[in-house]
Amino acid sequence: LEELAKFASDGEVLRRVNEIKLENKYRFAEFAMRNDGFTLNTDAIMDVQIKRLHEYKRQLLCAMSIASLQLQLHDDPNMDFVPRTFVFGAKAAAGYKTAKRIIELLLSMAEDINNDPVCRGRLQVYFVENYRVSAAEAIVPAAQVSEQISTAGKEASGTGCMKLMMNGAVTIGTLDGANVEMHQVLGDENMFLFGLKAEEAAALSRHYDPKLLYDRDPVLRRVLDSIRDGFRDGVSYEDIYRRLL
Numbered sequence: 001l002e003e004l005a006k007f008a009s010d011g012e013v014l015r016r017v018n019e020i021k022l023e024n025k026y027r028f029a030e031f032a033m034r035n036d037g038f039t040l041n042t043d044a045i046m047d048v049q050i051k052r053l054h055e056y057k058r059q060l061l062c063a064m065s066i067a068s069l070q071l072q073l074h075d076d077p078n079m080d081f082v083p084r085t086f087v088f089g090a091k092a093a094a095g096y097k098t099a100k101r102i103i104e105l106l107l108s109m110a111e112d113i114n115n116d117p118v119c120r121g122r123l124q125v126y127f128v129e130n131y132r133v134s135a136a137e138a139i140v141p142a143a144q145v146s147e148q149i150s151t152a153g154k155e156a157s158g159t160g161c162m163k164l165m166m167n168g169a170v171t172i173g174t175l176d177g178a179n180v181e182m183h184q185v186l187g188d189e190n191m192f193l194f195g196l197k198a199e200e201a202a203a204l205s206r207h208y209d210p211k212l213l214y215d216r217d218p219v220l221r222r223v224l225d226s227i228r229d230g231f232r233d234g235v236s237y238e239d240i241y242r243r244l245l
Contacts, residue, residue: 001166021144021168028142032126035135041124044083048139048164049147050131053090053099056154060102060240062086062147063109066125067223073118085124089131089139098243103127105227105237112231136160141167148173153198155179210245 007013022042029040049062066086073081088106092099110125128135146164148171155177162178165171165186172192173179183191196204214221228241 017168021142024141024167028138031135031138032128036126036129038126040126041083041085041121043121044085044124045144046087046142047084047145047147048087048089048143048169049149050087050089050128050136050139051158051160053092053103054096055098055102056151057090058149058151059088059090059106060244061149062088063102063106064220064223064227066109066113066123067226068219069123070113070116070119071222071226073123077118081122083122083124085126087126087128087139087143089128089135091131098240101237101240104235105240108231108233108235108237111233115232136163140164140169143167143169145169146171146173148177148179149194150174150176152176152196152201214245 025040025042025046028046029042032038032040049057049059051057053059069084072079090103092103106125106127110127113119113123113125116123128139140163143164146161146169148161148164152174153176155174158177161171161173162182165182170192171179171182171190172194173182174195175183175193175197179191183193195201214224224241224244228236228238230236
């Protein structure tokens with residue numbers, strides 16, 4: 001793959017690479033319609049978080065980010081905003097109650113945002129039903145942003161992050177699991193490192209006070225309150241709210 005670097009300033013090659021990515025987004029849109037009857041916005045940046053649904057993988061943190069974006073659009077509907085589609089694909093272990101509740105939250109949030117006139121054409125959420133290899137084959141080539149935000153020190157390895165990067169997605173990731181080796185090879189110019197390092201996360205856990213963060217951060221407080229109050233389907237997520245605090 002290093003051989004491709006010599007074409008980094010070749011306009012024709014870059015044009016073709018972008019063409020291929022767009023073709024893959026169209027192919028993914030066909031899958032979304034066939035699999036879920038979902039109309040994907042192919043003009044949006046595909047921001048993808050796939051793998052198992054697990055608390056340490058922090059799909060919930062991504063959901064909080066999405067809730068914040070929706071609130072920002074409501075505060076300023078005319079703001080400069082690059083359209084983004086957030087794609088989740090994951091399954092939860094059969095007895096993992098919290099993970100299942102996070103899936104329910106993502107579905108409630110998707111239904112709310114996808115029917116919100118302020119978000120139309122700008123912000124979209126798609127939870128892929130029955131995530132599997134054939135779904136990954138559609139999602140991974142279409143991805144433009146790869147979310148790899150597991151709590152540092154929790155991820156053993158995992159190669160999904162490599163597959164997304166090799167298909168041209170920009171990685172936002174903690175220095176954890178296979179991200180460590182990727183960062184050693186690729187450096188800061190090719191990855192956006194996210195959050196605390198493993199030793200910092202371990203140190204924080206000894207004096208962590210979520211209520212203090214909630215009380216002093218108005219953005220965080222507003223996001224968590226919106227999750228507690230629920231979305232247009234009327235389902236309350238006070239249990240998740242209380243668990244976070």
